[in-house]
Amino acid sequence: MSGQHQRTRGRSLRRIGGAALALLLGLGAVALLILFLNSRDEAGVQPAGGAAAVPGTAFDAPERYLDGRQTRLLARGNVYLVAAGAPPALTALREELSGPPDPVLEEAGQAVVLVRRAGVDGVVALAAGHRLVTDDPADPRLERFAAHWLGRGAG
Known part of the structure; x- marks a missing residue:
């Protein structure tokens, strides 16, 4: 091989090596970015202290408060807030978490829905398999309950 040919080949190998190194560094940066964003994706979803900090108890009889469709x-x-009336605190909570009533959101399981039922004392918050009962429509546990269970569904 001539000296000129070896120098050309050496430059080509350096370019290929440089391109491969740049590609690996770029892929590594993308992987780190994905890992970082993925770790932030669940931030704030569960309150400090773990699942025990989520108010409410297991409950398997929603038909006591809801019709078949609900x-x-x-x-x-969906999260249903059942009360005899529609206290402003419940309306404000619904607006904050899912906006005004929207059948499309409700069908998708992404709605907080107010349900009026005569004879219900206080507020009963229902999520798939869970219930929270409170006398105060402004109870901060209602917001934690609804925010935690909204969109989680049964399974």
């Missing part, structure tokens, strides 16, 4: 949609991830 019971089916409960399993998709």
Whole structure:
């Protein structure tokens, strides 16, 4: 091989090596960015202290408070706030978490829905398999309950 040919080949190998190194560094940076964003994706979803900090108890009889359609949609991830009336605190909570009533959101399991039922004392918050009962419509546990269970559904 001539000296000129070896120098040309050496430059080509350096370019290929440089390109491969740049590609590996770029892929590594993308992987780190994905890992960082993925770790932030769940930030704030669960309150400090773990699952025990989420208010409410296990509950498997939503039909006591909901009709058949609502019971089916409960399993998709909706949160139902059942009360004898519609206290402003509940309306404000619904607006904050899912906006005004929207059948599309409800079908998708992404709605907080107010349900008026005569004879209900206080507020009963229902999520798939869970319930929270409180006398105060402004109870901060309602917001934690609804924010935690909204969109989670049954399974």
